[in-house]
Amino acid sequence: MKSLLYQLKSVLRDKFCLMTFLLPIVMAAVLNFADSVDFTSVGDFQFGILEDNVASHTITWLERYGRVIVYGTQEELVDAINEPSTNLIGVEKEGNGIGTMLSGDELDIFRQTANTLPILYDQRKSVAQREVLVLEQPNVMEGFQDMLIVATLIVAMFMGCTFNAMNMISEKEDGVAYVNEILPMSRSRYILQKLIVGFAGGCLSSIITACVCFRYSLQEFAFMLILIVLSSFVAALTGLFIGKVSAGMMTGVAYIKIIMLLFIAVPVLDFLVEFQHPFVATLLYLVPSQAAFEGIMNLLAGSPELSVKDILILFAHCIIWFFLYLSISRQKKKKV
Amino acid sequence: MKHFGALLMKDVRLMVSGKFFLMSLGFLILYTLYVNFGYIRFMDVGMYQVYMYDPEGTQKEASSLVHRVPSEKELEAALLEDDNGVGINASNGKLQVLYSEESKKAGCHKADYAISLLRQSEKYNARIMGIQTPEQKARRDITCELLFFEMIAVGFLGIAAVIFKEKNMGVIRVCAILPVKRNWFLLSKITVFLLSDLVFAILLTLFNVGLSDTAGILPGVLLQTAFLSIIMALSGVICALLLKDFRQFTLAYLLITIFAATPVFMSANTPIKLEWIRFHPFYHIYMGLKNAYFEMSGNSPLYYLGCLIAVGGLFAVTLYIFRREMGKER
Numbered sequence: 001m002k003s004l005l006y007q008l009k010s011v012l013r014d015k016f017c018l019m020t021f022l023l024p025i026v027m028a029a030v031l032n033f034a035d036s037v038d039f040t041s042v043g044d045f046q047f048g049i050l051e052d053n054v055a056s057h058t059i060t061w062l063e064r065y066g067r068v069i070v071y072g073t074q075e076e077l078v079d080a081i082n083e084p085s086t087n088l089i090g091v092e093k094e095g096n097g098i099g100t101m102l103s104g105d106e107l108d109i110f111r112q113t114a115n116t117l118p119i120l121y122d123q124r125k126s127v128a129q130r131e132v133l134v135l136e137q138p139n140v141m142e143g144f145q146d147m148l149i150v151a152t153l154i155v156a157m158f159m160g161c162t163f164n165a166m167n168m169i170s171e172k173e174d175g176v177a178y179v180n181e182i183l184p185m186s187r188s189r190y191i192l193q194k195l196i197v198g199f200a201g202g203c204l205s206s207i208i209t210a211c212v213c214f215r216y217s218l219q220e221f222a223f224m225l226i227l228i229v230l231s232s233f234v235a236a237l238t239g240l241f242i243g244k245v246s247a248g249m250m251t252g253v254a255y256i257k258i259i260m261l262l263f264i265a266v267p268v269l270d271f272l273v274e275f276q277h278p279f280v281a282t283l284l285y286l287v288p289s290q291a292a293f294e295g296i297m298n299l300l301a302g303s304p305e306l307s308v309k310d311i312l313i314l315f316a317h318c319i320i321w322f323f324l325y326l327s328i329s330r331q332k333k334k335k336v
Numbered sequence: 337m338k339h340f341g342a343l344l345m346k347d348v349r350l351m352v353s354g355k356f357f358l359m360s361l362g363f364l365i366l367y368t369l370y371v372n373f374g375y376i377r378f379m380d381v382g383m384y385q386v387y388m389y390d391p392e393g394t395q396k397e398a399s400s401l402v403h404r405v406p407s408e409k410e411l412e413a414a415l416l417e418d419d420n421g422v423g424i425n426a427s428n429g430k431l432q433v434l435y436s437e438e439s440k441k442a443g444c445h446k447a448d449y450a451i452s453l454l455r456q457s458e459k460y461n462a463r464i465m466g467i468q469t470p471e472q473k474a475r476r477d478i479t480c481e482l483l484f485f486e487m488i489a490v491g492f493l494g495i496a497a498v499i500f501k502e503k504n505m506g507v508i509r510v511c512a513i514l515p516v517k518r519n520w521f522l523l524s525k526i527t528v529f530l531l532s533d534l535v536f537a538i539l540l541t542l543f544n545v546g547l548s549d550t551a552g553i554l555p556g557v558l559l560q561t562a563f564l565s566i567i568m569a570l571s572g573v574i575c576a577l578l579l580k581d582f583r584q585f586t587l588a589y590l591l592i593t594i595f596a597a598t599p600v601f602m603s604a605n606t607p608i609k610l611e612w613i614r615f616h617p618f619y620h621i622y623m624g625l626k627n628a629y630f631e632m633s634g635n636s637p638l639y640y641l642g643c644l645i646a647v648g649g650l651f652a653v654t655l656y657i658f659r660r661e662m663g664k665e666r
Contacts, residue, residue: 019587023590044439044441044442045441045442045445063441064441064444064445065441065442065444065445065448066441066442066445078465081465081466082465082466084473084476084477084626084630085626089462090463090465099462099463100462100463101462101463101464101465102462102463102464102465102466103464103465103466103468104464104465104466104467104468104469104470105466105468105469105470105472105473106470107470108382108383108470109382109383109384111462111470112382112383113383113445113449114462115459115460115461115462116449116452116460117462118460119452119457119458119460120448120449120452122457123451123452123455123457124448126455131430131431131432131433132432132433132447133432133433133434134434134435134436134437134443249582250497250501250582253582253586254359
C-alpha cells in the first residue's frame with residue numbers, strides 16, 4: 001500500500017501525466033459542445049450566379065435546393081467554380097431555361113446534379129405534384145459524432161498505456177529499473193503495482209469522459225463500466241509491453257504512436273468500410289480496442305445484450321496478455 | 337567551410353542513427369499506399385440511387401437509372417440498406433416519394449430528382465470550366481494534406497528529438513568552446529532538415545500526383561515546402577531548447593498538431609468557413625501550399641513578405657535562446 005502511495009505521489013508531480021489524463025476529457029467536452037452546432041447545412045448544394053443574369057424567380061427556385069451566391073464578374077464566378085475546396089455549381093440563363101457550369105473535378109454527385117439541374121428546371125411545375133414521406137432514419141452526422149465520441153473514449157482508456165510506458169522508460173533511463181531488480185518484492189507484485197496506477201488513471205479518465213458524453217440507464221452504465229475497466233486494463237498492460245521493449249524515450253514514443261494509431265484506426269476503419277467477410281471481421285478482434293468500440297457502439301444503439309460478446313472477448317484479451325507478460329518477465333529474470 | 341561540412345556530416349549521421357530517414361521512408365510508403373489503394377477508391381460519392389415500386393406499370397417512360405423493386409417490403413429494405421437512396425411508391429395511382437433527409441434543401445432536391453427520372457428528357461452536360469479530372473483533383477488534394485501533416489507533425493518531432501539528444505549529451509555546450517561559428521551549428525541542422533523535406537516532397541508528389549502533373553507544379557510546391565520546413569525546424573529547435581525534457585515536448589507537440597492543424601484542414605477542405613481563420617498563421621502557409629498544388633495564383637507578395645519575416649524572426653529568436661543555452665557553460 002505504501003509503495004502505491006509513492007507511485008501516486010510521483011504521478012501527481014508529473015504535469016505531463018496529469019495533462020494526458022485531462023486531454024480526453026477536454027476533447028469530450030468540445031465534442032459535446034459541437035453537438036449543439038448545426039452541421040446539416042454543410043452538405044447543401046452551393047450555386048453561383050452572375051449579377052443580373054438570372055431572373056429572381058429562378059433564384060427562388062434554386063434556393064429550394066441550396067445556397068445561392070451572387071458574383072459581380074464572370075472571372076470571379078469562374079474562379080469560384082474552379083476553387084478546389086468547394087463544389088460550387090455555376091448557373092446561367094440559357095434561352096428559356098438555365099445552363100450549368102462545373103470545374104470538372106467535382107465528386108460524382110455534384111456532376112450529376114449539375115447535369116440534371118436544367119431538366120429539373122424545365123419540369124419544375126410538373127415535378128411539384130408529388131407526395132413526400134420523410135423516413136425516420138438515424139442521422140448520418142449523428143453516427144459520425146457517436147464514432148468520434150467512442151474514439152475519444154478509446155483515447156481516454158489508452159492513457160493508462162501512455163503513462164505506464166513512459167513511467168517504465170523513465171525508470172529505465174534513470175537507472176531505477178536496476179534498483180527495482182534487487183528489491184525484496186515478488187515479480188508479480190511489482191507488475192501489479194506498475195499496472196495499477198496507469199489502469200486506475202485510464203479508468204478514471206474514461207469514466208469522466210463517458211459521463212460528459214452519455215446519459216444512460218443503470219443497466220447500461222453497468223455494462224459501460226465493465227467495458228471501461230476491461231479495456232483500461234488491456235491498455236495498461238500494453239503500456240507495460242511497450243515499456244519493456246523500448247530502449248529509450250524516443251523509441252517509446254514511436255511505439256506508443258504506432259499502437260495508438262492501430263487502436264483507433266482499426267475500429268474506425270471497420271465502422272466506415274464495414275468489412276463483411278467473416279474472416280476479416282474476426283481478425284479485427286485481435287486488436288482489443290475493436291471489441292471495446294463495438295461494445296460501446298452496441299450500448300449506444302440500445303442493445304446491451306449484444307455487447308456481452310464484446311465483454312467476453314475483452315476479458316480473454318486481458319487474461320492472455322497478462323499471462324504472456326508474466327511469462328516473458330519470468331524468462332527474462334531467469335536470464336539475469 | 338570545412339567545419340561546416342563536418343557539422344553537416346555529424347547531423348546526417350545523428351539522424352541516420354536516430355532512424356529518422358527510416359521513419360520518413362516508412363511514412364512515404366504508408367502515404368503512397370493509402371493514396372493509391374485507399375483514398376482514391378473510397379472517396380467518390382455517387383448520385384442517389386432511385387428505387388421504384390410500380391405494380392401497375394404506370395411509369396412506362398421511367399429512365400433506366402430507376403431500379404424497379406417487386407414489392408413494397410423490398411422498397412423499404414432497399415432504402416434501409418442505402419440510406420442515401422430515394423424510393424418512389426407508385427402503387428394505388430399516386431406518386432409517393434420516400435427518403436431520409438439530412439437537411440430540408442438536400443431532401444427537396446432528392447425528391448425532385450427522383451420524380452424527374454420518371455420522364456424521358458434530353459441529355460444535358462454541364463459546361464466544364466476547369467482542366468482537371470476528379471481523380472487528379474483528389475490526388476493533389478490528399479498529397480497536399482499529407483505533405484503538410486508530415487512536415488508539421490513528423491518533421492517537427494524529428495528536429496526536436498535530435499536537439500534533445502544533443503542537449504542531453506552536452507553537445508551544445510561542447511560547441512560553445514569549439515572554434516566554429518555558432519550560427520553554423522543551427523544552419524547545418526536546418527540545411528539537413530530542409531534537404532530531407534525537399535526530397536520527401538519531391539518523392540511524395542511524384543508517386544501520388546503522377547509524373548506528368550508533377551513537372552508543372554514542382555517549383556511552386558518546393559518553394560512552399562522550403563518555407564514550411566524552415567519555420568517548423570526553427571520552432572522545433574525553440575521548443576527543444578526551452579522545454580526541460582522530451583516528455584514535456586510530446587505534450588506541446590500534441591497540442592500543436594491537434595489544435596494548429598485541425599481548424600486549418602477544416603477551413604481549407606470543407607465548406608465550413610471559420611471567421612477567425614485568417615488570423616491563424618498556418619492557414620496561410622497551408623493555402624500557399626495548396627495554391628501551389630493547384631497552380632492557382634493566390635499567393636500575394638504580402639504572403640511572401642510574411643513568410644520571410646516569420647523565418648527571420650524565428651531565426652533571431654532561436655539564435656538568442658541558443659546563445660543563452662551555450663552561455664550557461666561560461
